[in-house]
Amino acid sequence: MYRIRDSPPMIDWAEKYRPKSLGEVAGNSQAINQLRRWAGSWDHKTPSKRGVVLAGDPGIGKTSAALALANDFGWIVVEMNASDKRNAQAVRDIALRGAVGETFADDGRFLSVKEGDRKLIILDEADNLFGKEDFGGIGAIADVLRLTKQPIILIANDLYSLTRRSSAIKRRCTIIRFRKPDASAVVKVLRDIARKEGVKVAEEAIRYVAERNAGDLRSSINDLQSLVEGREEVLAEHVESLGYRDRKKDIYKTLSDIFRTSSCKKSRESVFQLDESPEYFILWIDHNIPLDYRDPEDMARAFNALSRADVYLGRVARLRYYGLWSYATDMMACGVSMARKGRYEGGRFNFPLWLTKMSRSRGIRNTIKSISKKVGDYCHTSSGVVSRDMFPNFRFLFKTDPNFRFYMTKRLDFTEREIGFLLGEKEDSAAVRQLIEAIRRMKSKEEEGVEIFTDYEKKEKVRKQTKAQKSLGEY
Incomplete structure (x- = not known):
């Protein structure tokens, strides 16, 4: 038997148990060491790479690593969210004034390094700059990276979206890629949180939560908190209350599912989980078919299926009947996947050239x-x-x-x-x-x-x- 307990409102565990030091960050040891070396380069002089980009999927510890870094080095944090249009002027102010004042006080006044401690500027969601509308923000970021006397961390889920509008970010920043921590690392964190909260959680429930969230540590902690709330003991059957979470697919992972497998079901499910329109994704498939399929007959079958998908998309545009999207998706996913009869070594998928040219023009x-x-x-x-x-x-x-x-x-x-x-x-x-x-x-x-x-x-x-x-x- 288990008991239901009355408990006071719980604070967010993802914040409560956020790592205080880089040594506490789960997984990504190589990225953590690289971040620590970059921070160490600020000890005696301003380094050539004044910024660092932490890139990777959401919920895997990028922001936690940045905050833990500031704590380890005794830096004061100035954190802004780039997806909020209200912060656009704040970024511009730092870009314009950062060259004159080397640091700034808590009331916003700029000071010299002799007067104030070093500050770490953290720009979160930098790939979603001001709601995906460029109000001069990319130029402001490029300026602050060139002129700043303070370390800057840009946090991005999509590295391409951040760097496609300005090559200066790649030139002036160290790029550090964060990977999803494996299930064992997530299980260890969840087990430790349950112990600190004094709650008994079945091992099966902890493993289910870790595997369910596919490396998203923040979502795993949130799920654990929702399971524990109101209970003194969590049993394996309680995980049914979590329901199903639809997780977005990475576009390169979806391409891999289409080109590397012969399963129509897997290809179709992968495309449906992708957060992109068929009109956009068909360009990716079109560009990568001749790069991945070597046999001319395989290539012909794949393009034939893709042409039929394009017919359905044309009818959607003409008739405004979006029910035809599912037919187009079937031809793009199953048709292209089943067109391959031979086996090829996995190559690298490329961004569509047509989209690159259109972006430049x-x-x-x-x-x-x-x-x-x-x-x-x-x-x-x-x-x-x-x-x-x-x-x-x-x-x-x-x-x-x-x-x-x-x-x-x-x-x-x-x-x-x-x-x-x-x-x-x-x-x-x-x-x-x-x-x-x-x-x-x-x-x-x-x-x-x-x-x-x-x-x-x-x-x-x-x-x-x-x-x-x-x-x-x-x-």
């Missing part, structure tokens, strides 16, 4: 889109018609005719970026600044608009003549 495409929208509104037509049929001619006139350029910029209120793109110049070039200044003067003195316009046209002719004139060194 996003700024250009957005500029063309904004220009086309303004021209379309002016001409009473759609932006699609402008970008498809009118844009080349519009850009040619804008480049070659100063009168057209001046009038259109004033009428459509083009930005520096849009003007620079249309001229084929940088947005901070002299040509762009001159045009913006002329329009600004006209708007402030409309009565002198004709004279200002004439003055701009003369300057433009002189600029072109000067640009075309050869120097003596060119002969």
Whole structure:
């Protein structure tokens, strides 16, 4: 028999039993040693790598390791959550002021190192920067990594999402990857917590909780707490109250399940557990089929299945009937998995090249889109018609005719970026600044608009003549 006990409200055990020292962090001994060496490099000077990225799945001890590091070295912690838009300005403030003040007091004042202790800046959820909208945050982080006199730790679940918008983070940070602790390490932690709480927990229940959470230590501790609450003893059958937890699949693990197994059931379940849309994931499969399948017949069967999945996705987009997603998923998962007849050595899966190119050209495409929208509104037509049929001619006139350029910029209120793109110049070039200044003067003195316009046209002719004139060194 077991007894139900009345207990006071329990504090979060994940916080209560958070490691106080790096030696208490479960698993990841190699990552912990690497983190300790990086922190030691701050003892006598500012190291070349002023930041460190702790990357890995959620709940495996990244934040705990960062806080334990600060405790071991006697550093004061300044912790911010990057996914909160309210913290964007705080990051910018540190980036702008961190080069002048080497540390800062608890009230926010910046001090020299002689006046204050060293502070550890922890930026949690850095891969989800300000709600996945870039409000200049990536640039702010790059600046703080370049200028800071204080150690910085960026914590990320997805390393690619953090580094894809700025190569500076990889250059200026030591990358430390955290792995999921194995079940035995999690069992040891859970057993120790139960002992400290004075609760008897069946060994089968502890092992079930550890295996159920697949290395997520935080979720394991939370599950143990929910089992123990109100009980003095936890039996094996009590684990049924936990129910089922749907755990997100890593995209590379899902690819491995599709390309490395011949089980339709396993491939299908893996795709359904993946937190990505079929339209996005099909690009990953398409890119990796020719890299992984060696036999031309296997490759042909796989692409045939993928083409059928694409047909279903096209119908979803056209009819807005998302029930067809399941058919597309079956063809993507089972069709591609069952297409392989031979056995291949496991290679490395790559990020889709098409997505890389689209990401790099996003700024250009957005500029063309904004220009086309303004021209379309002016001409009473759609932006699609402008970008498809009118844009080349519009850009040619804008480049070659100063009168057209001046009038259109004033009428459509083009930005520096849009003007620079249309001229084929940088947005901070002299040509762009001159045009913006002329329009600004006209708007402030409309009565002198004709004279200002004439003055701009003369300057433009002189600029072109000067640009075309050869120097003596060119002969």
